[in-house]
Amino acid sequence: MSDIGKVRLRVPSTIKAGETVRVRALVIHPMERVERDNQGKIIQKNYNYIDKVTVTYLGKTVVAFDTTQAVSENPFFSFAFRATDPGVLKVAFTDTNGGKYEGTADIKFS
């Protein structure tokens, strides 16, 4: 499970200035689901799942996901942003155990 928190970003290989670009972000994470006992009662514990995904570009937040346990294991998130200047696109994930994972992509114009 040492792969937890591996982030992969997929950005189109050629980007033109001013274009709206779609990006796919994938993170390796178990996204634990709620467990129940025989009576169907929820077992109370701190489930480890990603509850926040923040996308920043040129230091500004572009898109923010608030997620729950109803999101799949090893989730991917897709979003768009307007590529105005060359810079760094950063996607940061936070889970309920305090884990922070992030991936970055350099946005360059061809």
Added chain:
Amino acid sequence: MSQTLTRRQALHALGALGAAAYLGVRPRPAAAQALGQQETVEEAMKRVFGGKTLKDGAGLVKLEIPFIAENGAVVPVSVEVQSPMTPTDHVRHIYIVADKNRIPVVTRVGFTPEAGQAYMAANIRLGDTGDVRAIVERSDGTWLQVKREVKVTVGGCGG
């Protein structure tokens, strides 16, 4: 002397402010709990969208999700909203709600005009056959909703 004291007080006040700001910026655990709770979809709709008129967004909101999901644990869903995404007219939030899930509110996505396009996609879990809704909040305060039934062969929410 009195100057040293005021400086110290000032620093204390600043520290308190910093702590408050720090706490204020990340009310994460509480917010996450508030978003995804074990409840029926009626309760969820009332809790999250209480008092809002949800208009039919058929022409503006494109919800893409398979009609039949063979594996409820991984269901790709994507939502695209037609919007100019300018500071005065953009999409603020997209919510995904799965009616038959024990945690009906799946995700909330917040947008800023810099996104350029109100588009999101993710893999979600579906517990049972039922409606999946995309609910959109626009910056002018109007709410749109589209929904579609998804048949789930094997439920993916487990317990």
